[in-house]
Amino acid sequence: MPLKSYLFIVLAFLGLTLAACGKKGAIEPKPEEEGLKVSLENVAEGQYTAAPGSSYTFQVKVNSKMPDKGVNVKVDVITDPGGIVFPQNPVAPSSDSVINVTLIGLEPIRTVKVTLTITSVGNENNKIIKTFWITNKSDE
Template sequence: MLLKTFLPAFLAITLITFSSCKKKKRDNPAPNPQEEALKFELPDVQEGKYNMALDSTFTFKVNITTKIPDKGVGVTLNVVTETGNIPLAQDAVPDVTANPFSITLHHLKPLKTYAVTVTLASFGNTANTATPKVFYITNKSNQ
């Protein structure tokens, strides 16, 4: 008698368990090819440390170490004084489709130190943004 009571309940729980674990094709469409997470390096500068410019301009190389997205990469450049965080306007960096590429800082005042932040973001996927890199640059010229 006990078997008649528990057998239907056991079979129902077993059936529900197996049917809920089974994956259905309509629930999992074909995956879209995703972009590789953006990563880059700045081989010409020491990240997080102080670097030296010999005049009012400074050019450095950016090397994207992952595959460049099909739609390209946008570069955001933020240059501010180390003390006071006063922005120093810079020319816009063109959209990137080739690797490596160079960025030139302009208007560096003599004997001033600037914090430079470089950020890369994919045009095809707004969530694909590389971790920003920061370095400091001091114009050591007297003029």
């Protein structure tokens, strides 16, 4: 007789477990973000730009739908040729479609290669890289 009572409890527990598992709804896939499309304003993308002094401000314009969590902009500035790195101030993550970026520490009559990596905050695989060269044309 005790075996029947244990069997009943085990079967009841198994039935409840199966019933609970069967009631879960289908998990909906997370919608894909639109691939980033970006243009640069006040610089000649892929070409040379002249800066009037040691700093220069330009804009990163996000032309695609802005990701829900916004974008990060990473700025790398290196002499070309030479490979000397010029540290830049970090750009705060933004949800604005136009992001101002200011280059600093541009030495007179020296050309640097600027590489921008624009990445979705919510999806690090959604990124785009833009490059241009800039020369400080001042002699001071």
